[in-house]
Amino acid sequence: MKDLSLLSGIEISESKEDLICYSYDSSYASGIMPELVAWVKNTDEISRVVKWATNRGLKIIPRGSGTGMAGGAIPISSRSIVISLERMREVHEINSKNFTTTVSAGVINGDLQKELQIYGLFYPPDPASLDYCSIGGNVSTNAGGPRAIKYGVTRNYVMEIEVVLSNGSIVSLGGKTVKRVVGYELKELFIGAEGTLGIISRITLKVLPEPEEVLTLLISFNELKNAGECIPRIMSLGIIPRTLEFLDSSSIELIEADNHIGLPSNIEAMLLVELDGEITSIKRQAEMIVDTARKLKADVQVATDYYARENLWKARRSISPCLLKMKDREKINVDIAVPIDNLALILSNLKEIAEREKIPIVSFGHAGDGNIHVNILIERNNEASKQKGFEIVKEIFSNTIALGGAISGEHGIGITKKPYLEMQISRKNIELMKAVKRVFDPKEVMNPGKIF
Ligand SMILES: Cc1cc2nc3c(=O)[nH]c(=O)nc-3n(C[C@H](O)[C@H](O)[C@H](O)COP(=O)(O)OP(=O)(O)OC[C@H]3O[C@@H](n4cnc5c(N)ncnc54)[C@H](O)[C@@H]3O)c2cc1C
8 A cells, every 4th residue: 555645745656657767767777667756846855755665665766867877776676666856956055155056966967057157166077968967966976077187076076965864864964164074974975876875965065266268179180099199198298188088980970970060080089178277378288288199190170269169068978869879789888997097008909899899889988087988889689799798898897907997987886887896896895885885774775786
């Protein structure tokens, strides 16, 4: 007996159409239809739904915007309720004296960026999905983005969080000061926990003053290995660009076919390098980068105005959606990260695998921090091709770990990378994580079966 009257005032649905939609996210995994979806509007409603659901033995699946790439927000048992925070979009405070902002967890990253601009402020973490993904989802996956190379990832900006725990109680963790040493910093455990410890309802983030100027360089290479070589050379110039993105030839072709923005053709790779700061200083830095790239036979174009820059970023952000439009192929995507001095090695390794296995592999991503999105394009509805794809994933993970890298740079483990977790971390390490989960979620109701 569900007794939905106890949820009066809260928007819920049991309709099949909704339940189907909420059994997917942006990964290649599909989940199981939950019993119910609840669209909560505030912390109190989250707490009420959590208490109601746990009393009925339902598993709780926290959900932001569903742009997650690892299957973290999809139910894996029919005895589940999805708690969606997409109606919680309030920016409570922008404090330009303390350089902080406080938001409800469902606020969209890109909307917050636009609002901060009005105050001359800037929130650096900029996942390519920023027009859709929520800040709560960003915190729960510790999202990164192109600007991570200079400004770090979400973790570096989270100051305080309000969380609804698995028994429905509400706690506040962290604080609004940069310096703070008052016992264990429990908020850190929730960053990147993929909703397995509790539901984050409100977040205070650190923000920065907007940089004076931004300058964008588009660097094209006829040979992939020269692009791989250029990245550590740029980094050793003593310059930290705010982005250093890598695109291989297949990514460039996909973007061009869909957007027609006139990207260079017949090249093997491209870098999108962005500098920010004081204008004379970044112009000097740009000259050093152009000089370095030309020594590696690259062609360089500069986009100085806002619209030219936005056009390039629109193109860069369109790659993932373009990959989904392919008719006869589907992608298995992984987001590996390697130390940047091993980037050239992993890129040529990926090229070698694609040629050997005769399977297209599209690679692009945040090369400046060694984080590459690798998309293995398997044949649609072909089980043998799918199995081959998963064998390739294992080989790529194995090579990544051997090069000192991580099997996920920013998308998390969710369910899609769960089978590979022990390749990366020891059993003892996993047991410690499970012990932490038991402290916060002794009955295992919060997003069970995710990560481990
Ligand atoms: C086109 C595209 C480009 C992308 N580019 C990037 C990129 O550049 N960098 C990057 O890091 N990621 C990227 N992603 C992945 C994704 O956008 C991020 O992981 C994002 O942080 C997920 O946010 P979301 O609101 O969609 O979360 P969801 O997908 O809804 O959830 C993700 C995980 O967080 C949990 N969760 C969500 N909200 C809460 C909450 N309030 N409390 C507790 N747990 C919660 C869910 O249970 C789930 O485990 C991209 C995705 C797409 C589709």
